[in-house]
Amino acid sequence: MIFLGIDLGTTGVKLVALSDEGKVLFKHFEGYNLYTPKPGWSEEVPAEWWKAILKSLKAVSDFLGRNSTEVKALALSGQMHGSVFLDNNGKVIRPAILWNDTRTIKQRKEIESKIGKEELLKKVQNLPLEGFTAPKILWLKENEPENYSKLWKVILPKDYINYKLTNRICTEPTDASGTALYDVIGKKWSNEIIEKIGLHLNIFPEVVKSTEAIGKISKEVSRETGINKECLVIAGGADNVCGAVGAGVADDGQMLISIGSSGVVFLPVNNPMKRDPKGRLHFFNHVENLWYNMGVTLSAGLSLKWFRETFEKHGLAEQREDKNVYDFMLEKAKKVSLGSEGLYYLPYLNGERTPYMDAKARGIFLGFSLRHKEEHFIRSVLEGVAYSLKDSLEIAKKYGLKVKEAKIIGGGAKSELWTQIITDVLNVNIDTLMMDEGPAFGAGILAAVGSGVYSTVQEAMKTMVKTKRTFKPISGNVEEYGKRYDIYKSIYRANAAIMSKSFDIERETTK
Template sequence: MPEKSFVMGVDIGTTSTKATIFTTESHFVASHTIEYPLFHPKTDYAEQDPNQIYQAVLDSIKLVIQRAKLHSSQLLGIGFSSAMHSVIAVDVDGHCLTNSITWADNRSNEYAKRIKEEWNGHDIYLRTGTPIHPMSPLSKLMWFKEEAQEIFQKASKFISIKEFVIWKWFNQYLVDYSIASATGLFNLKALDWDQEALDLIGISKERLSKPVPTTTILKEMDVKAATYMNVPVDIPIVIGASDGVLANLGVGAIEPGKVALTIGTSGAIRAVVNQPITDPTGRTFCYALTENHWVIGGPMNNGGIALRWFKDQFSMTEVEMAKDRNKDVYDIMIEQAEKVQAGSNGLLFLPYLSGERAPSWNANARGVFFGMSITHQRQHFIRAILEGVIFGVYSIGKALNELAGPASEIRVSGGFARSEVWRQITADIFQQKVIVPESHESSGLGAAILTMYALGLLTSLEESKHMIHVLDEQLPNRDNAVVYEDLYRLFAHLSIHLNEQFDQISEFQRKSCK
C-alpha cells in the first residue's frame, strides 16, 4: 500500500463530532467520536458551546489517527461535513457573543411565520432553496434583530459552527456553498448572498463569510492546532459540505432514480439533480453539493428520537429484558415490534414530538397516537412508531418524486439501517428496493470522497459509485404494501387536518410551561 493512501472525513454533528479514516478505495479504517451536550436554557431554545465543539474536532482528529495507528504523513487530506443551519454571533476579534444556535432551536417561530405571511417569504425560498422555518438562519437573524438588538448590533459576523472551526485554523471567514445554501440568505443561481434577503434582516454581505466552492482546499493551518492534533500544518483541508448532501455521496445515491434515506435522531430523504430545483409549494429544500450537483429533499425532526422517547418513558419492561439477556434495549423493542402484523392493528402514530419540518414545515405540529383500542399492547405502540416515522418520510418522498422523478431504489443509512424490521417497513411503504451500503458513516465517507475529488484522485463524483460497497438489500412485501397504502391515506389526512388543533395545543403548552 502506498505511503499516502488514507483520507479523513470529519463530521460535525448535532450531538457529536466523528472523525473517520478511510482508504482511497473507501474502506473503513477507524473512527473516533466525541460527544457534547445540547442546552435548552428556555422553552424552544437549543444551543451548544462552540468552543466545546471546536475542542471535540481537535480531539477526534488526534485520537482517530492514534486509533488507526497511522502517521499523519500518511493522510492525503482531511474533509469536513457539518450539520446545517447553526448561527453564532462573533465580535470583531472573533470571540463568541452567543452559543451556537442549532437547527433544532425554535425561538424564531413567530418571525418565521411573519416572513412567510408578511415579507414575501415564498419568493425568498424560491431563490434560496431553504424553506421558511425557525431552523433557518434567516429566521434566527430576524429574531436577533428584533429580540436581541444589542448582540445584533455588536456582532461583526454571523457564522456557522464549521465557519468557526475554519476561522480558528486559518484566520479566514469562509463558508462553503453547501452550508451557505442552507441559510435562506444565499441565491442559488448567483452563488452569492441574496441581496433582498439581506435587506429584509438589515445586514450587509460583510457581516457574513465569503462563499467558496465545497472543493476549496486550505493549507497552512494554525500551528498550535496542528501541533495538538499531530498533523502537518500544510496538510490539505477540504472545506467540504453539509452532512445531508454528503450522505447522498456516501451511500452512492448520486444518479437519477437513486434516493438516499437517513434516519438517526432525526431524518431526511434526498436526491441529486444537476441544477437548482425549488418546489412551487415550498415542501422541499435545495442545497448545493458542488456547482453541478444539487441535492433536493426534505428533513424530518422526528426519527429515532421518537423510539428513544418511548423507551425512556414507557419501556421499563424492555429495559429489564435487555439487562437479563445482555442485549441492547432497542433490539428488544424491535423484537417486540416484529411480533405485530403490518399496520399495528389499526394504531397510527403521527411522529411530531418535536414539531416538524418537511413537508409541512410546522413547528407547532405535535405527536398523536390515533386509533387506540383496548386490544392494543405495548408492542403495537412500538411498531406504530416505526411505521409512523416511515410514513412521515414517505410523505416527503412523494414530493421528491414529483420534482426529481420516480425513485428506483432507496439507499439507507443512520441507526435505523441496522434494523431489518425497520428496513422492511421502509421497503413496504415505499414499495421500492432498499439498499444497505456497507458503511453507516455516510456523511463522513461523503466528506472523504469529496476530499479525494478535490485532490484530483477522482475525475468525477459519479466515479465514486463504484466505491460504495453494498451489504444487503430488501424487496417490498406486496401484502404489507397494500395495508400501508390504506393507512397512509389516513396518515396524510390527519397530518393536514389537525393543523388548527396543533396550533391550539402548542400555544397551551407554551403558556403552561412559563
C-alpha cells in the same frame, strides 16, 4: 494516503479514517450536550464541539502512530442551518442555535410578510423556515440586541470548526443554501433579500467550492493532536450532502433515505427547474453542478430515542439482559403485525417541516386500546416515521421526479425491520451499504477529491462506495400500508388546529 471525514452532528462528533479505496481504517465518536433551556429551543456550545474535535483528532493520531504522516486531507460534514455568532475577535457571542430550534415563528412570519413567499422562492428558492439561519439572525437582533451589536460574522457549525482549524472564515454552497439567504441557482448571497430584511451582506462569509482546500491545519492544532501539519482542510459540505456522497447518490433518478436524528428524503437533480414550486420540499445545492430536493422529518431517530429515554426506566432495562437497548426494542417490535393493530404515531415531537412546515405540530399516538403493549408503540414509531418520509416522496412524484434506485444510511439503516418497513411504505427497492458511516464517510470522499487524488466526486464514489444488500417491497405489505397511510395523513388534518391552540396556550404559560 489516508483521509479523514468528520461529521459534526447533533449528538456528537463522528470521525472516520479512510484509505483512498474507501476502506474504513478507524472510527471514533465523541458526544456533547444538547441544551433546551425553553420549549422549542435547541442550542449547543461551540466550545464543546471544538473539544470533541480535538479529542477525535488526537484519537486517530494515536491510533495511526507513525502512519499519521500519511493523513493528506480532512473534510467536515456539519448539521445544517445552525447559527454561530462571532464578534470581531472571532469569539463566540452566545450558544449556537440549531437546525431543530423553533423559537423563530414570529421572525419567519416577518420575513415572509416583508418579502412575500413567491419572491423568496424566486430569489433564494426556499422559504425561511423556523430552523433556518435567516430568522435566527433576526431573533438575535430583536431579542438580544446587546449580543447583536457585537456581531461580526454568522457562520454555520462545520464552518466554525474549519475556522478553528485554519483561521479562515468561509462556507460553501451546500451549507449556504440552507440559510434562506443564498441564491441556490445563482450560487451567491442574495444581497437583495438580505437588505430587505434589515441585515448586511458583510456579516456573511465568503463562499468557496465544497472540494476546495481552504488551508492547512494550524501549527497549534498539529501540536495538540499529532496530526500532520501538512494536512489540508477541505471546505466540506452539509450533512445531508455528505451523506449522499457517502452513499453514492449524485444523479437524477436516485434517492437517499437517511434515518438519523432527523429523517431525510434526498433527490438529486441536474436541472434547477425540477423543484417543488410551492417550496414544500427544500431545494439546495449538491456537490459540483448539481442540486437536490429534500423533505425532512424532524424527529425520526429522535422519536425512537425519546421513547427509549422516556420508557426504558419502566422495565426495558431489566428485560434486555446484555442486549443493546435499541436492538432489544426492535426485536420486540418484530412480534407485532403490520399496522401495529390500529395504533398510529405522528412524529412531530418538535414541530415538523415536510410537508406541513408547522412549528406548532406535536406528536400523537392515536388508536391505542387495552390490547396494545410496549412493542405496539415501538412498531408504531417505526411506521409513523416511514409514513412521514412518504409524505416527501409523494410531493416529489407530483412534479415529475422518478426514483430508479434508493439507498439508506443512518442508525435506522442498521435495522432490517425498519428498513423493510420503509421499503414497503415507499414501494421502492432500497440498498444498504458496506460502509455505512454516513456523512463522515462522504466528508472523507470530499477530502480525497479536494486533495487531488480523484478528479471528480463521481469518480471517487465509483471506487469508494459499495452496496451491501437490496431490500425489495413485499407486495401485500405495500397494499396494506397504502390503506393505513391515508388514515395517517388524515390525523394531522383533523388535529392541526387543536395542536396550534395548545401550543399557544403552553407558550403563554411558560413566558
